[in-house]
Amino acid sequence: MKRFLLLVFLLLNAFIFKASAQQYILSGHVTDQRGGPVSFVSVYIRNTTYGTTSNEQGVYKFNIGAGDYDVIYRYVGNKEQIDHITITDHDVLHNVQMEDEVFQLKTVKAVDKRNRDTAAYTIMRKVIAKREFYLNEVNSYSAAIYVKGMQKLTGAPKKLLTNGVSKVLDLDTNGHGILYQSESISNYNFQRPDKVKEITVSSREAGISPTFSYNKASDLQANFYENLFEVEGLSSHAFVSPIAKNAFKYYRYYLEGATVENGRTIDKIKLIGRNKGEYSFEGYIYILDGDWRIYSVDLQLTNKVNRLNFVDTMKVSQQYIPVQDNIWMPTSIQYNYNGNVFGFKFDGYYVGVYNNYKFNVAFPPDYFNGEVMRLDTNARIKNADYWFKNRPIPLTAQETRDYQKKDSIQRLQKSKPYLDSLQKSKNRVLVIPYTVFGFTMTSRNNKDSLYVYPFNQTLFYNTVEGVGLNLKARLSHTSNDFKTIGITPNIRYGFADNLLSANIHSYYYYDPFHEGHFFLDFGNDVLDLNNVGTRSVYFNTLSTLLSNNNYVKYYRSEFGDVGFMRELANGILFKGTLSYANRTQMFNNSYAHIFTSKTRHYTSNNPLAPDSVAANDRSVLFPQNQALTLNTSVKFTFDQQYITRPTGKVYLPSKYPTLTVNYRKAIPGVFGSDADYDFVSADISQDKIRLGVMGYSSFKLSTGDFLNKNKLYFMDYNHFLGNQGRTFDPTYVGSFHFLPFYQFSANSFYLEAHYQHNFAGSLLNNIGFMRNLKLEEIVGANYLTEKNNKDYREFYVGLQRFIFRVDYGVSYAGNKKYLQGIRIFYGIR
Incomplete structure (x- = not known):
């Protein structure tokens, strides 16, 4: 009998609890004095933090328990309204008509000497x-x-x-x-x-x-x-x-x-x-x-x-x-x-x-750890019933139909015939986009992809290789846990030097939440003597054939390297690479051009040879050599913030400068390695420092030195991101406008500084006819000093609109004016 009474008591309590926890719907239509709907009215329960907003048609909805409530309706331009509503055991429909707000002056309006209210x-x-x-x-x-x-x-x-x-x-x-x-x-x-x-x-x-x-x-x-x-x-x-x-x-x-x-x-x-x-x-x-x-x-x-x-x-x-x-x-x-x-x-x-x-x-001490947003794994798979119960703003009939239609389309898009048709369509090669951007082919589930590099990087001309083909593609596969493996085979052939190059670059992205990946590269290739890059294949081809300016200088490398990168802690990224290379000097073999120039002629492939030297010069820049090199860097991003998605982290720009410390060691005597040096450097930079209404600034400072240089070859120097030619790439603040690609390369201490400010239109805004152009004004300066070339300076001004930019600048080498002119950018690098 006691057990029976206990069971009855528990069942009664469960029933009472369920009844008290029962949710009902309080809904209604908010209109103005003319009967029109009032959109996006704030509706909330007095003395609580629970509220909602009406939709475009003035309809609102609450999920609410039984009880007595004072419900407040507020919207700009209408009187605040408080209605007492009782919820018993059923849903309640409560329509509201809001009155126009009438604001009256409390005193006679007065103005001061400046005509201010x-x-x-x-x-x-x-x-x-x-x-x-x-x-x-x-x-x-x-x-x-x-x-x-x-x-x-x-x-x-x-x-x-x-x-x-x-x-x-x-x-x-x-x-x-x-x-x-x-x-x-x-x-x-x-x-x-x-x-x-x-x-x-x-x-x-x-x-x-x-x-x-x-x-x-x-x-x-x-x-x-x-x-x-x-x-x-x-x-x-x-x-x-x-x-x-x-x-x-x-x-x-x-x-x-x-x-x-x-x-x-x-x-x-x-x-x-x-x-x-x-x-x-x-x-x-x-x-x-x-x-x-x-x-x-x-x-x-x-x-x-x-x-x-x-x-x-x-x-x-x-x-x-x-x-x-x-x-x-x-x-x-x-x-x-x-x-x-x-x-x-x-x-x-x-x-x-x-x-x-x-x-x-009282948040835990480590709660704010740089993660500013986290998207739960199941956040995107909630069904329509979940959204009906939990969204505070009801959908309009049009929005409901749109969701239903797009959900139906989405189900159709998952069918095999549609996926086959879509795959065929999206993997179609379009000539013009391929020429500039390349093309990508993906599998039906988007886990496998093939990217073919654009045509403007495939067919090229330079004075070392002549007309050449550079066939390059990237294949990648992503697993269910978002680990990715990729491989990039590359075949390059120059018809003037009859030299075939083949290499493979590969990586394994094993930890998308900590930037963790391994990479392995090997083969042979024709490389730029400036290892930070000069002109793209496309622009070097144009400048060589059209104006006899063979800016880029090449050498041959047979190489193999293995590397590792991973985030050690939030904001601390480590990268290490061990590489071996056999380096050989190359010489000009082709002298073709489209327009004959009386003032310009091809220069030697030795970047340190005077321009007066014949293009077929065979002077020695460096002997054939081998180098075993260890490269390490640690990047510190202070107060690093990020978004965590199911697929990995998305890093956000920091409001503080980023510091990178580098160490490069050439190890002599191992596998016949000739190079023997130690190089250290440090960079500190920040992009888009907001200065309120005056736009934003960006800067980079870099310094470094060779601790020893017992055996150092030209490609081992510290090179800079210079620029020669009318076009330039302004997307990186650490670049120069007029600095030659190789002349200032350093084999000793150097100091490099860059500063740029975008006024975001705050100057031209004062000129009436210029306002509508929405141009952004830019000023900047670049500086470099090293042992053999002291106090190189550049100053420039520019105008920008989206991807288009035109700069005018002047440069000085020591006490003498070096170059001046216009540089343009239109989105193609």
Whole structure:
């Protein structure tokens, strides 16, 4: 009997617990006074950190337990509304009609001698004075964040909208349709001053990814209490917050009025950018009077004023709510954008919803270890039922149909006939892309691939080999645990010297989470005497045949090397290589050209021979020799941050300089090795140091010396990334504009320095007709000193737009002017 009563008692408790834990749906439709839907209204439960946002059609949805709730509805331009709702034992439909907000001036508007709205400026001074307090108010917190993104095509030119284009973009007959949808749910963790870790528990994407995306929780952390606001991908410079410490230099403020909501006075401040306003927002900021904190923002950036990339308008809306002990945090943020590219009109949005705030979280000491985001292994395999239960923003009917359609297409794409057809289509060789970029063939499961190097690197001409063929391909295989093995066979033949070269480069990428891989190379090849590279095969062929400038100098190497690389700890990367080579000098054998030049002639393949020496010169640069060389390096990336995906790590740029220490040892006497030297060097560099509205800087410093040079050959010198010819490659800050490829190569102590600054349009912005060109101004300087060539300097200015760049510079060698001229870059190296 006791056992029976105990069983009944347990069953009753289980029933009561289940009933109390039962979730119901609170949903409804939010409209304005005219009956139109109000999109993206913040809806949250009073005195909690649980909230949601209505969708584009004004529909909202909660999963909520039984109880009594005060539900708050907030949207910029409408009165805040609080409704008392009781949930019993069933779902509840609760529609809301929001009233327009009416802001009234508290006093007669007054202006000072500078024609400034004195009331607005008084308010903003108080807000700016409390900026740092609110910035540092919360030491740490965690939150659950839902992010949704969507992009639509709203118009397209009929001439370009062929059946093929419509099919690929999945458009209707009017050229309209959803191009892209994404959503994710993450646990976001923050600790002051800048420690972040985001755990993405679920993620979903459908359609063609847009040029820029903000589908991570960390992408939507817009904090206007910071002085600067950066919109990644839309501009090369930052924008000034309306409450930055120097905001009065960039904004004019106007008090539109005030209103009282639930006993709080809200001031509505209109913002207008000073001067041309490129670095400032337009719109409204709402201030909680007395507390002098942000209540909400409704701001925008426009291409006309702010010179944006890819879009015409970007709007930013953000709502703050009281969460705990008078602490206000964002409940939602939204980016709305639109644009027009070649007549294709589009608009879209990203919206973030913040829930379950927890403050002063005691994170473990090693919790913030550089991993800023981790995508769970199962994050991308959640089914439709999971998303229906867990997404806080309900889908519209159009979005639901789009997901269903793309899911059906995805299932079709996994069928054998489709995969066979797709594989045949994507492995088709297209002549023009192959010429510049090469082509790739992949297996059906994308685990095996073959990449054939482009034609412009296959057929070549130089004065040593004459016309030549360089046949090169890379084969790779990736296993189920994402380990990769690759092999690159290479056959090279020169018709003038009748010399066949063959070699194989291979690697085994065994640890994608720690950059761990082995590599093994062997064979023979024709190599550049400058081991950091000079001109590409393509540009050297052009300069040789068209203008008799045979810049690149070659030698023959029979080699074998084995190496290892791995991350020893976060931010510390080790690499070691042991190589053996038999090196032989080569000479010119071919003197073909397309245009005869009376002022230029081919030079010797000995880079140290005077230009006056005949092209068929046979002077000795170095005897045939052997070298056994140990090469080691350790790279230190301070405060290294990374994203962990199921396939491995993705490393992010550090905000601190990177230090690399190198040691190279030539070991004499082993396997007949002749070379005998020790070389050490150190590099410190950083790319894109943000300087707010003034763009960004990059720099590199390098120094090194030979500790001993008992036996040193020219290819063992320390070489530099010089440049000869009209084109150049500006993608690496450690390169020179005018430095000859070989003349300054060092066999003793050297010091190298590079600095470049991109003003991101902040200078040309002041010239009316230049604004629309969106050009970026660049200035820079390069410096090199070594024993035989002291104090080489370069200074340059340039203009850049996307991949196109033109520089003008001048160089000096010692006290004499060396070279000056124009250098251009158009994306091809």
